Amino acid sequence: MVTTRTELQWTRVAALSDVAPGEAKGVRLADGRSIALFNVDGRIYATDNQCPHMGYPLTRGAVRHGILTCDWHGRSFDLEGGGCFNYECDDLQTFPVDVRQDQIWIQLGDAKYKRRDEHLRLLWEGLLSEDRWTISKAIALLLKGGVPEKRIVEMVLRHLGRHIASSHDADEGGAVSRLINGLKVGRRYGDADRLMVLATAARSVAGKAAERLEVVPLPSPVEWDSIAGWTRMFSHDSQSERIERCLFTAYHLHHQDKILPLLYECAVEPRFLGFAENLLSLGHLAEIIESFGWEQSSELVFNLGAKLIGRRRGEPERFRRDAVGVMTSMVPITEALHVSTNPVVHYDEDAFVTALLSANIQKSFDGVAAVLNAGVKLDRLITTLVLLSADRMARTPVNVDAGWGALTTELNLAASLRIAERQGGDRIAAKELFHAAWQIFANRWLNIPVRPLTAPLGGEKLDVPSEDAGVQLILKSIASLNVKDVGRQVLEYLNAGYPGNRLLHEMGRAMIWDDTNTQVLPTLSTVFEEWERSGGSDPALGGGHPARYQLLVGLARYATDIRTNKDRVSSTNTAMHFAEGKTTVDVFEE
């Protein structure tokens, strides 16, 4: 380590004799930074020793015609000014040098972070080129530089809006889900875990984003009633482009508060039975607006929203055609309801569940109509659907095809009814109940035995000396892909009286560091929220419900069964060390 004497920000870093002509030397400053000194044609140059690409020590690079080329991936820099000649690599920091009495002095300047714009541009570049490393590195550097997470996410969100708007696919809703759920899960963690989730979420929405013509509002005069009527008609006729212009006009005319309810109104129509993704994506768009406001989200919401409710549906197969007919005949029931005043919380939940699992769509929808007519509170019904799906995840046989995709859609759709209720109102949520019931019907191929949801779960108590030992045992099962035991262990852990919050937090951490993290994020996010919601005493939200433990049991089994244990997430780890200024430089210096 170099001992330095500082004089007006000038720091003495080496003797001239330490750097032989044509050679380079690395010196370590008191603050831990590694500086590279080059003696080229009798002149001394000083740069950061960490290559801005992936941290390789630049003292190992080659200098030719004033250009320094890193020896690892060949990125080149102007040795004097630091400018980089390649993509996906920011400029190199260089320092003024003065040689006085055979001593080398460099001017470090203040340590204030000044590269925010450069790193935001780097993030944008990484998102466009889908380069995992560049995205992780840019986020790590921005966070290290104190740039607020919100600013970083806004950039990712802007990219996502562009990316979706320039693709022709309505199934891009998955990217929105990964982003919003990643953010929600990330908020529950700190430091490396949080960076991991943020980088995962950002990487999962990367992709091409072409320029497109700006959508302009319809010329005036246009009234809201016309916009709403046209949107309904275009949704019926699968004309998404026309819907986008309607939505944009509504926003321009300051009707933004009416846009989500209108999108929901179209999406819960019987013709969209079987399009669970529509409702899930609308829920995510709603959450994005709630978190970031209209200005940041409008392009994304109008474009994706229009694609969702204006999608082509194709000819329905026989079961779906029947279901559309049955639901259509029941719409008047939902229209006549005053559900917000529905007070009933205690109802025959097992009868409702039996109807939903009857594998008969008429019985299933009759069951929904019956509980609505009986005045059961919507929150209570949503809780039933959430816990029913969790219970099925906790018990699905894993020997052949556990049906995780189908089951997690069931769970996440059920939970997203809460957003539909919040954003669209009770009647919208009541209609969405039929869509959730359809989803369960569509999953009738799953070989899960039927059981009363209100029956106690039973089971032993986990025989461990402490909460910590129990958590470690379960984490070990997850890591070793022991799906046979992990569900039982989680149940026994909870039976032993340990609160689940710590276990859930630790299980979540294990999941976000696995390379299935992108896949798990939406369900992890749902379980976090539903576990919290049902932790109180309100029975409408699941407080005291005997099936509540199944939320954690189902999640543990799911994450363990899909786990791959392939380590492809290390780029985030490396990026974090990179942002700290320690990567390969340290390795080579040691």
Ligand code: FES
């Ligand atoms: S080019 Fe320097 S680390 Fe990749």
